[in-house]
Amino acid sequence: xxxxxxxxxxxxxxxxxxxxxxxxxxxxxxxxxxxxxxxxxxxxxxxxxxxxxxxxxxxxxxxxxxxxxxxxxxxxxxxxxxxxxxxxxxxxxxxxxxxxxxxxxxxxxxxxxxxxxxxxxxxxxxxxxxxxxxxxxxxxxxxxxxxxxxxxxxxxxxxxxxxxxxxxxxxxxxxxxxxxxxxxxxxxxxxxxxxxxxxxxxxxxxxxxxxxxxxxxxxxxxxxxxxxxxxxxxxxxxxxxxxxxxxxxxxxxxxxxxxxxxxxxxxxxxxxxxxxxxxxxxxxxxxxxxxxxxxxxxxxxxxxxxxxxxxxxxxxxxxxxxxxxxxxxxxxxxxxxxxxxxxxxxxxxxxxxxxxxxxxxxxxxxxxxxxxx
Numbered sequence: 001x002x003x004x005x006x007x008x009x010x011x012x013x014x015x016x017x018x019x020x021x022x023x024x025x026x027x028x029x030x031x032x033x034x035x036x037x038x039x040x041x042x043x044x045x046x047x048x049x050x051x052x053x054x055x056x057x058x059x060x061x062x063x064x065x066x067x068x069x070x071x072x073x074x075x076x077x078x079x080x081x082x083x084x085x086x087x088x089x090x091x092x093x094x095x096x097x098x099x100x101x102x103x104x105x106x107x108x109x110x111x112x113x114x115x116x117x118x119x120x121x122x123x124x125x126x127x128x129x130x131x132x133x134x135x136x137x138x139x140x141x142x143x144x145x146x147x148x149x150x151x152x153x154x155x156x157x158x159x160x161x162x163x164x165x166x167x168x169x170x171x172x173x174x175x176x177x178x179x180x181x182x183x184x185x186x187x188x189x190x191x192x193x194x195x196x197x198x199x200x201x202x203x204x205x206x207x208x209x210x211x212x213x214x215x216x217x218x219x220x221x222x223x224x225x226x227x228x229x230x231x232x233x234x235x236x237x238x239x240x241x242x243x244x245x246x247x248x249x250x251x252x253x254x255x256x257x258x259x260x261x262x263x264x265x266x267x268x269x270x271x272x273x274x275x276x277x278x279x280x281x282x283x284x285x286x287x288x289x290x291x292x293x294x295x296x297x298x299x300x301x302x303x304x305x306x307x308x309x310x311x312x313x314x315x316x317x318x319x320x321x322x323x324x325x326x327x328x329x330x331x332x333x334x335x336x337x338x339x340x341x342x343x344x345x346x347x348x349x350x351x352x353x354x355x356x357x358x359x360x361x362x363x364x365x366x367x368x369x370x371x372x373x
Contacts (some may be wrong), residue, residue, distance in 0.1 A: 008183040015040035015098045015175045017145055017186075018104060018152040018168070023048050025156035025192035027102065028073035031055050035081060036116035037172035038106040038249055041078035049076075058083040062090035062101075069099035070228055072194060072218035074156055078104035081123055082113055086131055091165055093230040094354040095131055095253070098206070098214060100159035100166075100194060104152070107283075109359055118359055119172030121333040127167060127312060128342055135254050138162070138264060139312035143167040143286035147183050148174065151309050152264060153189045158264045160192035163213055163255060169311060171284045171333070173361065197224070205229075205237035206249055212256055258313050262348060266309030275302040277371050278325040280318075281310050282339065284361060285331050291364035296371055303371055314343060329353045331367050333360075 010159065014052055019041055030045035032038075046052045051073070052120045055061035058079060065075040084105055092102060105127075109118040113317065127139050140155050141308035142148030150171065155168040197203055197215035206214045214235075219226045227237025232246050240246035268286075281289035286307045293305045322328050322343075328351060331338035337354035344352050355362065355370050 006184060009180055010178060011178050012183075013040060013176060013178045014145060014147075014148050014170065016044050016143075017149050018170070018175070019044040019048050021149045021153040022076055022102065022156050023050075023187055024189040024191065025153035026074050026160065026193065027076045027156050029053065029068050030077065031068070032073055032077045032079070033058050033061050035080050035267050036077070037108055037119070037176050038078040038083075040176060041104055041106070043195065045076075045078075058086040059090060062087045062094065065101045066090065066094050066097065066099050069094070069101050070097075070219045070226075073194075074100055074102070076102040076104065076156070077330065078106060080106050080108045081110050082117070084123070084126075091130065091134055095135065095137060096230045097162040097228045098253075098259075099228070101165050102152075102155045102159050102166050102168060103150075103169065104168045104288050107169070109130045115359070117172070119174075119284060119333065119361065120358070121171060122338065123169070124311070124334075124338040125336075127169070133250070133254075136313045137165050137167065138256050138257055138310070139167045139169055140264070140266065140312050141172070141283050142307060143281075143283055143307045143309070146185055147185075147268070147309060149186050149189075152341065153323060154264060154266065157192040159211070160194045161262055161263070161343070163194070163216060164257065166265060168287070169283065172335045174284050176212065180239045181325070197202050206233065206234045206235045208235075208252055212252055212259055218256040234246040241305055243310075261310070261313055265315040265317065267317065268305070268307040268309070270305040271321075272297065272302045272304050276326045277302075278306060278322055278328045279331065279367065279371060280306045280308070280328060280339075280343075281313065281331040281367075282321070282334075282360055288362050288364040289331055289367055292367035292371065295364065295366055295368055302373065311339075320354050325351075327351050328355060329355065329367070329370050331355050331362050333357055333362060333368075
């Protein structure tokens with residue numbers, strides 16, 4: 001671990017921090033198509049990443065990323081909902097082929113093209129169901145500059161360890177708003193490495209190890225044939241219809257992200273003894289939640305706070321924490337309680353309160369009012 005340096009205050013935005021963190025974490029390429037509010041990530045990556053490729057569209061971006069991932073690079077891209085929607089088929093392909101990559105999804109107001117310069121937190125329901133069959137990929141989400149730095153780097157590491165696409169979820173205000181920040185607060189980042197096959201004998205592209213993850217080999221290596229297949233396939237990567245081995249491979253994909261969830265579960269839990277109310281908030285709204293909790297405590301009331309960093313799959317710890325409280329308030333910048341329903345079901349229990357907004361950020365005063373009502 002690198003020692004903390006002397007205080008170094010700069011004016012910076014989240015896009016620059018995320019770009020730098022991913023580059024240090026081992027991202028080998030950025031492939032993208034410009035879209036607001038992800039344009040700064042595109043701009044900074046053009047200067048910072050070892051390889052930068054401007055794609056003609058979002059479909060091509062993920063196809064090119066898949067090709068690079070097959071050669072052993074760790075590619076990243078950044079987009080918003082309209083671009084992400086175009087990427088979905090190719091992301092399903094990359095999921096089935098078990099290719100590591102990171103997609104930075106910068107949320108903005110929808111539906112459709114919505115308002116490109118207005119933030120939101122409205123894409124969670126999409127992320128929960130983005131893979132056909134209901135399988136989940138890891139989704140991480142920072143809630144301030146420090147956690148954005150850590151978790152965007154962690155997204156690269158998780159993609160490498162699990163051989164899977166990973167989404168780093170953020171929003172317009174987090175990526176585009178500049179503010180003063182002390183760079184000495186940032187943790188040292190190590191570069192991720194994709195575990196590579198080094199055994200003897202026959203290489204099977206989808207032969208899982210004891211951890212349920214197949215060893216990787218880049219295409220074009222001189223020693224072994226590598227088969228990558230986006231259709232239902234056996235452990236050799238050969239297309240199969242419904243054999244036990246092929247279906248077992250698909251079931252392994254369902255289990256993979258959950259089996260290793262403990263290794264990438266991240267959250268901030270500020271528990272106050274005797275509190276009967278828990279506030280849950282993530283991403284950009286977490287800043288208002290922290291201010292609200294601080295103000296409530298100053299007034300003499302007790303309240304706890306949970307800021308999830310790992311959004312999907314949902315860690316069991318979130319349920320263990322929330323069960324301790326008589327009332328849970330979930331604050332998020334949408335009007336249909338997407339995260340609350342993801343956590344607690346479509347028919348929310350009476351003890352679960354939700355609050356949201358459309359076209360604007362939620363204020364700490366609104367959260368305080370909901371908690372104290």
